[in-house]
Amino acid sequence: MTKILEVKNLEKHFEVSKGIFSRNKTIVKAVDGISFEILKGESLGLVGQSGCGKTTTARALSLLDPKTSGTILFNDSNDNSMINIDDLDEEGMKNFRRNIQMIFQDPYESLNPRWTIKDIILEPLNIHNIGSTEDREEAVKEILQTVGITPPENYLPRYPHELSGGQRQRVSIARTLIMKPRFLICDEPTSMLDVSIRISIMDLMMKLADDLDVSYLYITHDLAVARYMCNNIAVMFNGKLVEIAPTEELLQNPIHPYTKRLISSIPIPDPTYTRENYEIDFTELRSIKAANQDSSMIDLGNKHLLSTNEFEGLLY
Amino acid sequence: MKNNNNKIEKKLRREAFSKNWKLFKQSRLGMVGLYIVFFFFILTILQPILFITGFWNEAVYHPVVGYDDLTSDFIVVDCPKEYPTEKYQSRTDCPARNEVNIKTLFYNTAEVGDTIELNLQPAPPSRRHILGTDSLGRDVFSQIMEGSQVAFLLGILSATLGVGISTLLGTIAAFYGGRIDAYLMRQSDLVLMLPTLPLLFIISAFAELKIWHLAVVLGTIGGLGGSVITIKSQALQVKVKPFVDSARITGGSNMKILFSHVLPNVAPLALLFMVFSVTGAIASESVLSFLGLLNIEMSWGLMIYLAQVEGFIFSGMKYWWLILPAGLSVTFLTGGFYLVGRGLDEVFNPRLRKR
Amino acid sequence: MSSILEVTNLSMHYETISGNVDAVKDVTFNVKQGESFGLVGESGCGKTSVAMTLLQLQPENGKISQGSIKFDSNEMIGLSENELRKIRWKGMSIVFQGAMNAWNPVVKVGEQIREAMREHSPNNSKSENTKKIRELFEMVGLDESVIERFPHELSGGMKQRAMIALALSCDPKLIIADEPTTALDVVIQDQILKEIRKVQEVFGLSLIYISHDIAVIAEMTDNMAVMYAGSIVELGKTEEIFKDPKHAYTRMLLESTPSIIGEKKKLRSLDGEPPTLINNDNKCLFSYRCPNPTNECKNRELDMELIKISSSHYVDKCCIDCE
Numbered sequence A: 001m002t003k004i005l006e007v008k009n010l011e012k013h014f015e016v017s018k019g020i021f022s023r024n025k026t027i028v029k030a031v032d033g034i035s036f037e038i039l040k041g042e043s044l045g046l047v048g049q050s051g052c053g054k055t056t057t058a059r060a061l062s063l064l065d066p067k068t069s070g071t072i073l074f075n076d077s078n079d080n081s082m083i084n085i086d087d088l089d090e091e092g093m094k095n096f097r098r099n100i101q102m103i104f105q106d107p108y109e110s111l112n113p114r115w116t117i118k119d120i121i122l123e124p125l126n127i128h129n130i131g132s133t134e135d136r137e138e139a140v141k142e143i144l145q146t147v148g149i150t151p152p153e154n155y156l157p158r159y160p161h162e163l164s165g166g167q168r169q170r171v172s173i174a175r176t177l178i179m180k181p182r183f184l185i186c187d188e189p190t191s192m193l194d195v196s197i198r199i200s201i202m203d204l205m206m207k208l209a210d211d212l213d214v215s216y217l218y219i220t221h222d223l224a225v226a227r228y229m230c231n232n233i234a235v236m237f238n239g240k241l242v243e244i245a246p247t248e249e250l251l252q253n254p255i256h257p258y259t260k261r262l263i264s265s266i267p268i269p270d271p272t273y274t275r276e277n278y279e280i281d282f283t284e285l286r287s288i289k290a291a292n293q294d295s296s297m298i299d300l301g302n303k304h305l306l307s308t309n310e311f312e313g314l315l316y
Numbered sequence B: 001m002k003n004n005n006n007k008i009e010k011k012l013r014r015e016a017f018s019k020n021w022k023l024f025k026q027s028r029l030g031m032v033g034l035y036i037v038f039f040f041f042i043l044t045i046l047q048p049i050l051f052i053t054g055f056w057n058e059a060v061y062h063p064v065v066g067y068d069d070l071t072s073d074f075i076v077v078d079c080p081k082e083y084p085t086e087k088y089q090s091r092t093d094c095p096a097r098n099e100v101n102i103k104t105l106f107y108n109t110a111e112v113g114d115t116i117e118l119n120l121q122p123a124p125p126s127r128r129h130i131l132g133t134d135s136l137g138r139d140v141f142s143q144i145m146e147g148s149q150v151a152f153l154l155g156i157l158s159a160t161l162g163v164g165i166s167t168l169l170g171t172i173a174a175f176y177g178g179r180i181d182a183y184l185m186r187q188s189d190l191v192l193m194l195p196t197l198p199l200l201f202i203i204s205a206f207a208e209l210k211i212w213h214l215a216v217v218l219g220t221i222g223g224l225g226g227s228v229i230t231i232k233s234q235a236l237q238v239k240v241k242p243f244v245d246s247a248r249i250t251g252g253s254n255m256k257i258l259f260s261h262v263l264p265n266v267a268p269l270a271l272l273f274m275v276f277s278v279t280g281a282i283a284s285e286s287v288l289s290f291l292g293l294l295n296i297e298m299s300w301g302l303m304i305y306l307a308q309v310e311g312f313i314f315s316g317m318k319y320w321w322l323i324l325p326a327g328l329s330v331t332f333l334t335g336g337f338y339l340v341g342r343g344l345d346e347v348f349n350p351r352l353r354k355r
Numbered sequence C: 001m002s003s004i005l006e007v008t009n010l011s012m013h014y015e016t017i018s019g020n021v022d023a024v025k026d027v028t029f030n031v032k033q034g035e036s037f038g039l040v041g042e043s044g045c046g047k048t049s050v051a052m053t054l055l056q057l058q059p060e061n062g063k064i065s066q067g068s069i070k071f072d073s074n075e076m077i078g079l080s081e082n083e084l085r086k087i088r089w090k091g092m093s094i095v096f097q098g099a100m101n102a103w104n105p106v107v108k109v110g111e112q113i114r115e116a117m118r119e120h121s122p123n124n125s126k127s128e129n130t131k132k133i134r135e136l137f138e139m140v141g142l143d144e145s146v147i148e149r150f151p152h153e154l155s156g157g158m159k160q161r162a163m164i165a166l167a168l169s170c171d172p173k174l175i176i177a178d179e180p181t182t183a184l185d186v187v188i189q190d191q192i193l194k195e196i197r198k199v200q201e202v203f204g205l206s207l208i209y210i211s212h213d214i215a216v217i218a219e220m221t222d223n224m225a226v227m228y229a230g231s232i233v234e235l236g237k238t239e240e241i242f243k244d245p246k247h248a249y250t251r252m253l254l255e256s257t258p259s260i261i262g263e264k265k266k267l268r269s270l271d272g273e274p275p276t277l278i279n280n281d282n283k284c285l286f287s288y289r290c291p292n293p294t295n296e297c298k299n300r301e302l303d304m305e306l307i308k309i310s311s312s313h314y315v316d317k318c319c320i321d322c323e
Helices: A054-061 A090-101 A119-128 A133-146 A165-177 A196-212 A222-227 A249-254 A256-263 A283-291 B001-024 B026-050 B140-176 B179-192 B196-204 B210-224 B226-239 B242-250 B254-290 B300-309 B322-350 C047-054 C082-091 C109-120 C126-139 C143-147 C156-168 C187-204 C214-220 C240-242 C248-257
Strands: A003-017 A026-040 A043-047 A069-075 A080-083 A099-104 A184-189 A216-221 A230-235 A242-244 A297-299 A305-307 B073-078 B098-099 B115-119 C003-016 C021-033 C034-039 C062-071 C094-097 C174-178 C206-211 C223-228 C231-237 C308-311 C312-317
Touching: A003 A054, A003 C082, A026 A043, A026 A054, A026 A242, A026 B210, A026 C156, A043 A054, A043 A222, A043 C003, A054 A184, A054 A216, A054 C206, A069 C206, A080 A184, A080 B322, A090 A099, A099 A165, A099 B242, A099 C187, A119 A133, A119 A165, A119 B242, A133 A256, A165 A196, A196 A222, A196 C248, A216 C231, A222 A249, A222 A283, A230 A249, A230 A256, A249 A297, A256 C187, B001 B026, B001 B322, B026 C062, B098 C062, B098 C082, B140 B210, B140 B226, B140 B300, B179 B210, B179 B226, B196 B210, B196 C223, B210 B226, B226 C003, B226 C021, B242 B254, B254 B300, B254 B322, B300 B322, B322 C062, C003 C047, C003 C206, C021 C047, C021 C062, C021 C206, C021 C223, C021 C231, C034 C047, C034 C214, C047 C062, C047 C174, C047 C206, C082 C109, C094 C156, C094 C214, C109 C126, C109 C156, C126 C143, C126 C156, C126 C187, C126 C206, C156 C187, C156 C240, C174 C187, C187 C206, C187 C214, C223 C240, C231 C240, C231 C248
Parallel strands: A043 A216, A043 A230, A099 A184, A184 A216, B073 B098, C034 C206, C034 C223, C094 C174, C174 C206
Antiparallel strands: A003 A026, A003 A069, A069 A080, A230 A242, A242 A305, A297 A305, B073 B115, C003 C021, C003 C062, C223 C231, C231 C312, C308 C312
């Protein structure tokens, strides 16, 4: 399988000044050296609590904010080689931007309230100047149909506030897919939607990812959602990756205490089921650590990677 | 198909407008303001219509060069030196209406008790001149209409200019940040600190200000001042919205994002500022013309100025038609625009809305 | 066991410019002493309106049009503001959704709790109150030092714990928890849920737990009601409803919740939007979203009415047979 994206040692630091008059600045390591790869056609769920650096990772990957250090390699569609995005020239950058898109959390804020749905979806085509005017309109109608907004003619001249949350998120998805990207970053796209609508949006995304051959990074705080959506799950804590494994492997056989704590905290929609109470326990991690002393990410086989970081004093 | 789209679009626009209009109508103060502004707007367009249709003779009713030869019979009296007397309570009572003080009659051979024919200027309101005439025989109502034109012209011109400047600078400051932002903000602070009226006095002392000069000056001062800061803060909120991010991820240039995403979203706030700054411009004009600092043929401020220099302002309410109409017009039109602004505020600012 | 709260045929609407919004329609339920009762439904279904109406804290334009709320066998509707204030907190208290905003930012946490206690038991001395706050804080897992801290110095989880302590400070008999963990992370949510269960057990409290998350309701409650468009569409023992959901909407809620245990299965989605609550008739509002409606349901022939299907299980009669 070819990789679509590879991230090596990505770091993003923020400088925070201590006070109005203080010249001292502390550095907050929002993303502190994370590495992962995503294969073509696969999806990686990035799970962690708020403030752990998930969104910062997404913003660095989509080049919204410049990264502090590390390399991002992206698959070149021409010869299937991995290219470093730092080495891209202007033409290459344009090509990269066409291939990477992002869906945001808040369906109410992610569409410009003063634009019509048509203009919103047309925007990427206009920016990249793709196709004739008629082609573009045709493409917009087609994509709206694909995301289940039918008939498209009725929605084209409308404004976002006339649509419901679910419909807006569909429009967001249409906007990101109209460029036919190969990689999609989803930043909690369903967390603000109602339960009833959530599943239809998730199903739509999975179907489209399949049909259009899009790989995606799915950021969420909800392991149950990640399980539903993703082939692999990466657990993140305090700017670092804790554990990466294929979804079922991670859920059945978690090793890091934080992963175990996280899994044991998820409520189960079954009144007859009683969750076990998990207390943080480092014995297993330490014994594995003792056997693999040189690396900071231990490969346990089965694509199961484990961090040796014990997050001194941060776990409870 | 395309035609059909346009039709739906138009329909939706109409719906959006009627929804906003419904909200605006809920604000009683806003509606009162709108009625006032509308009333003065009618006055503004009524005057040229009256002239063109020939209903008003320009020689008589022109606000600046018109003259009406009104005469009336007066009894010549000799005002006493000390008050009160039997006939007069105080100094202002003499001469009474239809009387003339013999001491003010020059080159006239009349004696006390005679009845003579004199020009009746300033003439009190009558059927011919519903607000009377001023001391030069010009129709006050026509002057009020002319003043209303001046007020609208000045207010809207300076507000448009000012809001244009502050919107542009505010969004630029928010969007580019850094040094540009720092410079623009310090400039705003400086302009905010400047005392506007004294500055206008100085400017008008050096240059003969015409009405559109004043509009430019007021617009520039208003546009560089505090509104830049407010519009910047609004633009900063828009700048971090996800739809701006997604345009950026797609590769939209800064300019494109600024003009297509940020500007349209600060426009409602800018419109609000515009309505409020009309108020300031009209008030400033009145002050300047009242002080005689503007090179201008007619305005409400100038009317009060003339009443003042000719001394009518000191004789109490006796010559009320020279002062009250102009004064009330300034008060009501500025108040009207302010109330419209308040009403619009309730439309744009959901927190102020009533349920 | 006796009922601590009896709500019968309660209806409440908001008066707005576009018409009356029927936020709570003919709601009837009982909460027994020491039991936890869950209210679940999507946003805008009237869960929070029910909570606010129970405390008579609904906004000014919210009008109760019918029904009765009997708390500890006292009728609450029609009481004066003063009498209500006595019942609120002392008898019934609430833990709000936004714990972050419920605290006054410029007053120390301990002082704010003390203030509430002073209101209800003016005879207690300051040291007595402080002692009690210490006990409460220990119970909800907060350090003593939090008493002397300002709200902004606390994390979201700590604020919510302090909120629970505040709710307990006046010895209530019933606590209404309105989405107390929605803004919190899972690990902290887990801890808060544990604290709530613990205090409920220790004090023998009754609990009304409001949430959109069916998984949390499954864990926290003995009995539950499913709300849709202002009405209760299914009411019964939590286990029974999860095992054998009768209403089409309940079924859909259960089948659309992903879980981390068990077989990974295809989840069902519900299309369509929640209905507007303005100027509706008394017909079923779910029929137009119902995935497999019966003819009666599709044509909206039936009035909404809960019918009894077992001793403790009630379902709205409209959508029972829709598969």
